[in-house]
Amino acid sequence: MNFNGKRALAFGIVVLLVFAAFGAIGGSVLAENNEEELELNLDVLTDKMDRVVDEPINFHVTADNETVDDVTIWYNDVEATTDEHGNATLTFDDAGTFTVTAEKEGYLNDTVELDVFTNTTLLELEIEIITDEEDWVEGEDLKFHVTVDDEAVENATVWFNGVEATTDEHGNATLTFDDAGTFTVTAEKGDEVIDNELFVYEDATVEIEIEETPGFTVLLALIALVGALAAVLLIKNRKQKDIK
Incomplete structure (x- = not known):
């Protein structure tokens, strides 16, 4: 291979390496973007009847149908962190409607509106x-x-x-x-x-x-019954007159 051929080969290798590097960087950025686009899903596990002041209320966090740990669950200035099962517990000192937020770096936050009662x-x-x-x-x-x-x-x-x-x-x-x-x-x-x-x-x-x-047949039966009773009474009256 002559000198020009070697230069062309070297240049081609450099170009391939550059494209490979950019591809790796682009793939990494894309992966990071995809991870950032994962949205947290915050659910309240505690039944509505049990959402009472000073009682623990349980939450569960998932992303893409997978549980997520180390998520911060918070309202006002009260917070808790999910365990390896995606669960966390908060207690509310007052009754009312609260906005509870789930957040973790690299994920989109989720919120739920929660009603807490004095009694149920x-x-x-x-x-x-x-x-x-x-x-x-x-x-x-x-x-x-x-x-x-x-x-x-x-x-x-x-x-x-x-x-x-x-x-x-x-x-x-x-x-x-x-x-x-x-x-x-x-x-x-x-x-x-x-x-x-x-x-x-x-x-x-x-x-x-x-x-x-009651249909027409029933009415006819009633009429027939009334007619029969009337006939019996009429015959009875005639017999009484004949006796006299």
Whole structure:
């Protein structure tokens, strides 16, 4: 190989090395950018009923469906760090709504809005049918009554098969059944927060058997029965007149 050929070969090798170096740097930068684009996902593990002042509330952090340790979980000036399972615990001294943040260098932060309560109470709804059973007929308005501990519940939803009504201040609601059959009627009410206390309502159900509306055949039978009774009375009266 002559001198010019060696120079060309050397130049080619240098160019390849330069491109390889830039490729390595670019790949490293791309990897770093991809890592930075991973977004933390912060979940609250503690059930809503247990999110109470001075009680531990548990959090879990993942990124791309993998648990992440050494993540700082914080609100106001209170913080905790996730363990190897991605879990951390915070305690809240006051009731209210708080923004909790998860952050770690190289990741995008995540936040959740968390309601903390002074106390939580589970209330069991009760539902009863107050329309007389003889009127449980298709096409009729039937009245239901919803209570908790014998107290009327207002603004509860009473429903079946997509048909619903809302209870009034007396705990009453009216539904109409267009077809005969057996139906399950449900009473439910959304959670309420009053003075930082959470009230959770447990659904109640009742089954009702709706009868068909008496048809033309039944009416004919009734008319025939009345006619027969009238005929018997007429014959009886005639016999009494003949005896006299």
